Amino acid sequence: MSSSRFFGGEGEPRVMPRKLPWVILLVGVQGSGKTTTAGKLARYYSSRGLRVGLVSADTYRPGALEQLKTLAQQAGVMFYGEQSGQAEEIAKRGVSELLSKGAQLVIVDTAGRHGYGDEVGLLEEMRRVAEAVRPDEVMLVIDAAIGQRAYDIARRFHEATPVGSIVVTKLDGTARGGGVLSAVAATGARVKFVGTGEKIEELEPFNPQGFVARVMGLGDIRALLERVREAEAEERAIKVVEEDIAKGRVTMRTIYAQLKSIRRLGPLSKLLEMLPTASLPVKVGDEQVKLGEEKIRKWLHIIESMTYEELDDPEIIDRSRMRRIALGSGTTVADVKELLTYYRSVKAMLKRFRRDRSLLRRLGLTEE
CATH class of the missing domain: 3.40.50.300 (P-loop containing nucleotide triphosphate hydrolases)
Structure with a gap:
């Protein structure tokens, strides 16, 4: 043997x-x-x-x-x-x-x-x-x-x-x-x-x-190859966020990918750090930018409890859906509301970026 x-x-x-x-x-x-x-x-x-x-x-x-x-x-x-x-x-x-x-x-x-x-x-x-x-x-x-x-x-x-x-x-x-x-x-x-x-x-x-x-x-060459594959998977997740930013599009899938990569200072965090506060259409405080580990955990669970339809169009999430999502994720309706507020602030911010093409070019998110 x-x-x-x-x-x-x-x-x-x-x-x-x-x-x-x-x-x-x-x-x-x-x-x-x-x-x-x-x-x-x-x-x-x-x-x-x-x-x-x-x-x-x-x-x-x-x-x-x-x-x-x-x-x-x-x-x-x-x-x-x-x-x-x-x-x-x-x-x-x-x-x-x-x-x-x-x-x-x-x-x-x-x-x-x-x-x-x-x-x-x-x-x-x-x-x-x-x-x-x-x-x-x-x-x-x-x-x-x-x-x-x-x-x-x-x-x-x-x-x-x-x-x-x-x-x-x-x-x-x-x-x-x-x-x-x-x-x-x-x-x-x-x-x-x-x-x-x-x-x-x-x-x-x-x-x-x-x-x-x-x-x-x-x-053990296999372990080395596995590390490479994990790094590539994370890069792909970041790329999804960058593409959404460039197109002015954001869904809960975008937020999920950003939360997953936030420990490596994900793209949205980089974006916010590079902007003067006055340029933001919506006030995004430190608590939203530097999400604590507990909040990240809760929000990931909330997104994982959403249907495909809700992931692609969070605006359909009404009070009844909030209760179902909160129950399925082990969180509260208030937690779900907080995530939706964050989603809308990011969405509004990206619309502002789309109007300012020069800003996107400076950030390297669109071609000259």
């Missing part, structure tokens, strides 16, 4: 949930990168259209709650956490609240300790959390540099809370991850993701052939 088949097959594992909603319980020892992985997973699934929530059930490590809260903001997802209390009760309340707010996928971050001294207490806590939450998937986070200790650690976690999948972290350094073989052997679980850096977007679906090549020191 080839090494790649040992990991569950030649191809990449299925990473999208089999059903919705879906609850993931993250487990692992302290220092494995579990909390960072929770944020990366949230960003990964959110960028693929799922409404995601993060729950901090780690009351053991100082700063764990704030770290996960910050990651949730960076990923643009919902968050729940409590400073103190029983981990299993916090986890249960968090999952329940986020699901009630419309989350389709909830990730629960748990405490991790240094393996042996606190092991009995840690594993017992894992059992209690798993019983309280009843997750659809228990995901074990393993440091690529852990070596042969991986077998013992993975086996003990698997006995406490049966592991369904594995995430390998810190593959950006010199560690090749050979110890992961031991974790797979101990649990029978399949490796699902690998972390390749510290940034929140540096998480990739596991590729058995590429990983085996890495263990053997051959590198």
